[in-house]
Amino acid sequence: MFDYGLFRFASKEDLIEKSIRYWNPDKTRFWQGVGVDLVIDRREGYCLYDMSGRRLIDLHLNGGTYNFGHRHPELVETLKSALDYFDMGNHWFPSVARAALSEKLIAGAPGLSFAVFGAGGAEAVEIALKSARYATKRRKIVSIIKAYHGHSGLSVATGDDRFSKIFLADNPDEFIRVPFNDVDALARALAGNDVAALIMETIPATYGFPMPKDGYLAACRDLCTRHGTIYIADEVQTGLRRTGELWGWQTYGIQPDIFVTAKGLGGGLYPISAAVVNERAGGWLNEDGAAHISTSGGAELGCILAHKVLEMLERPEVIANVKAVTEFFRDGMARMMRRHGDIFVGVRQKGVVLGLEFDHPEGAVFVSRALYEHGIWAIFSSLDKRVLQFKPGVLLSQEMCQEILDRFDAAMPRARELMHSARKAA
Numbered sequence: 178m179f180d181y182g183l184f185r186f187a188s189k190e191d192l193i194e195k196s197i198r199y200w201n202p203d204k205t206r207f208w209q210g211v212g213v214d215l216v217i218d219r220r221e222g223y224c225l226y227d228m229s230g231r232r233l234i235d236l237h238l239n240g241g242t243y244n245f246g247h248r249h250p251e252l253v254e255t256l257k258s259a260l261d262y263f264d265m266g267n268h269w270f271p272s273v274a275r276a277a278l279s280e281k282l283i284a285g286a287p288g289l290s291f292a293v294f295g296a297g298g299a300e301a302v303e304i305a306l307k308s309a310r311y312a313t314k315r316r317k318i319v320s321i322i323k324a325y326h327g328h329s330g331l332s333v334a335t336g337d338d339r340f341s342k343i344f345l346a347d348n349p350d351e352f353i354r355v356p357f358n359d360v361d362a363l364a365r366a367l368a369g370n371d372v373a374a375l376i377m378e379t380i381p382a383t384y385g386f387p388m389p390k391d392g393y394l395a396a397c398r399d400l401c402t403r404h405g406t407i408y409i410a411d412e413v414q415t416g417l418r419r420t421g422e423l424w425g426w427q428t429y430g431i432q433p434d435i436f437v438t439a440k441g442l443g444g445g446l447y448p449i450s451a452a453v454v455n456e457r458a459g460g461w462l463n464e465d466g467a468a469h470i471s472t473s474g475g476a477e478l479g480c481i482l483a484h485k486v487l488e489m490l491e492r493p494e495v496i497a498n499v500k501a502v503t504e505f506f507r508d509g510m511a512r513m514m515r516r517h518g519d520i521f522v523g524v525r526q527k528g529v530v531l532g533l534e535f536d537h538p539e540g541a542v543f544v545s546r547a548l549y550e551h552g553i554w555a556i557f558s559s560l561d562k563r564v565l566q567f568k569p570g571v572l573l574s575q576e577m578c579q580e581i582l583d584r585f586d587a588a589m590p591r592a593r594e595l596m597h598s599a600r601k602a603a
Contacts, residue, residue, distance in 0.1 A: 179218075179228060189228045192216055212546045215554065220247035223570050223577060225554060234581055236548075236555040238568050240382065241414050244441035245489065246570055252444040252482060259481040266477035268470060274480035281487050282453055285423050288432050291459040293452045294475025298413040298439035299327025301450035302376070304469055305435045306331045308458040309374035309407035311468075312434075317372045319363065319406075322354045323560045325383035326376060326411055335376055357387055360396045367404040374435075375401055376409040379425035385564030386525045386532030389429065398431045407458055410436040413450075417441045418490045418499055418571055420528040428527065434458050442483045449479030490571075499571050502578060503528050506569060509582045517589045520596060531567040532558065535596075541565035543595035544588070551588040553581060 179186045186192045193216070196205045208215065215233070219226040223246045225233045235243060245252060266272050279292040293308070295301045306318060320326065320335035335352055353372070355362040366372065375397060380386050401408040410433040415425030417438065422428040426436060435458050439450030461468050489495060503526075510524045510533065523534030535541055541557035544565050548555055558564040569578070 189214075189216055192228065211542060213549050215549070222246040222249075223573060231552075233549070233552055233554040234577065234584070235570075236553055236568055236581065237566065238441075238570060239445075240440050241417065241419060241568065242440040242443075243445045244417055244419065244571050245444060245486070246572060247445060249444060249572075251489070252446055252485060255444075255482055255485045256446050256478065259478050263477040263481060265473065266475075268472055268475065269467075272475070272477055272480070274477035274484075275475045278451075278475075278480040278484050278487075281484055282438075282451060285487065286436070286453055288455060289436075289453045290456045291454050291462055293454060293459070293462070293469065294480075295439070295450040295452070295471055296448050296473040296476070296479075297327070298411075298437065298450050299329040300471060300474060301413075301437040301439055301452045302326045302335070302409075302411065303329055303331050304452040305376065305409045305437050305454070305458075306335075306374060307469060308435060308452065308454050308461065309409065311461045312407055312458045313373045313405060315371055315373035316351050317353060318351060319353045319355060319366045319372050319375045321357045321377050321381060321384075323357070323384040324354065324376075324378070324381060325560070326378075357381060357384070358390050358393050360393060360400070363397060363400055367400050367406055370404050372404065372406045374407040374409050376411060378411040378413075379415040379420070379429065380527060380530055382414040382566065383559050385534075385558035385561035386527075386530055386566065388525050388527060394426075394429045394431050398433075401434075407434045409433060412436045413439045415527075415530060417486070418495065418528075419530050419568075421499060421503065423487075423490060425527075442486060443479050444482045444486045447476065447479040447482050448473070449476065449483050450474070451483075495571060498573070499529060501575070502569050502571070502573050505575070505578045506531060506567075506582075509578075513582070513585060513589075516586065517593075520593050521589065525564070529569045529571060531569075533565040533567050535563055535565065535592075537596045537599065538563060539599070540592075540596055543599065544592045547588040547592035547595060548585065550591060551584045553584050553588070 216228045217225050218228045223235050225235050282292045293304050326335045353366050355366050410426045412424050420428040426433050435454045437452050443449040514521050520536050522536045525532035539562040541564050542562050545557050556566050558566055
């Protein structure tokens with residue numbers, strides 16, 4: 178019996194059956210089908226524990242939500258202390274927590290003026306797109322083919338067809354997609370001077386972290402300036418020190434008109450997101466500050482945690498650790514590719530953002546399963562299943578980095594076996 182106080186389950190199988198019956202049948206069955214029967218129970222630091230008690234090192238981090246690991250003690254204490262004074266707050270009124278976090282965000286993002294809060298990344302994207310339409314008085318939005326910016330109304334329309342068509346949210350007249358790293362395609366899309374915004378992840382995560390070519394992001398920025406288009410950097414997975422700088426756009430030396438942040442901003446303990454906008458894009462805040470309202474957006478408990486997250490990311494020892502982890506996996510994965518080059522064929526890396534390429538159309542699915550069997554949880558890229566999303570946390574110790582590399586090495590024969598079996602079956 179698994180007893181959690183408010184609820185209990187007779188067994189793991191009982192939980193799976195109820196998950197299919199009451200929650201999400203397809204998602205639950207999918208994981209069972211690919212051999213990943215994970216039900217997360219206890220979690221601590223960079224480790225997850227299945228209901229069976231099995232330990233896994235977490236290299237998925239839920240898209241960077243657990244940048245500092247699970248239930249980081251300093252963040253837990255921050256939340257507990259905040260509960261002695263704060264709750265969600267009231268979005269209609271000035272707030273000490275929102276004002277303090279806004280000031281902190283703007284201090285770390287020179288050239289931008291206001292922070293507008295949401296509860297999740299998709300809401301922050303909605304705010305960004307609406308702000309761009311307000312500033313330009315245009316409707317068209319350009320995004321990248323194989324993009325992903327969330328699942329709500331406007332945000333889902335910018336993403337891959339897989340996410341938009343099922344809900345009839347595809348609108349080719351207003352939402353245009355161009356290939357990543359193709360400056361000429363973007364120039365053609367903006368040539369009519371009728372596009373409100375270009376929205377783009379600094380490094381597209383769900384597409385498998387393809388790296389921007391030298392000068393590409395700067396060229397995008399220049400084209401947007403030339404055509405009066407707002408440049409929106411989606412930093413949900415590349416922000417918060419994951420590329421080395423606080424924000425990915427700073428790593429590449431560009432200045433967006435708006436950037437969005439979420440996931441790890443709340444330390445994995447309370448949901449919060451933000452669209453950080455310049456004076457032009459935030460003009461509506463002076464005209465009608467209630468044009469976008471969100472009861473849960475900028476909840477004061479989330480603001481307190483986010484303020485602590487940003488403070489922690491400024492610490493010299495954290496910055497130094499990101500550099501050390503970056504270098505460890507850069508060198509370690511080069512060695513792994515030499516050892517397993519028949520199946521492991523490429524590494525895409527910027528800081529602790531890594532995409533590992535495998536020589537099979539669904540190679541990363543098999544590698545994900547092999548790693549799972551060897552005590553590591555890392556997820557494949559939804560829109561390019563050749564690529565494994567490999568996302569070390571910013572506070573990983575050298576000992577755990579070495580354990581990860583050893584387990585990765587040990588899992589490769591199993592990954593090779595799974596790929597070989599799939600080729601034979603095809």
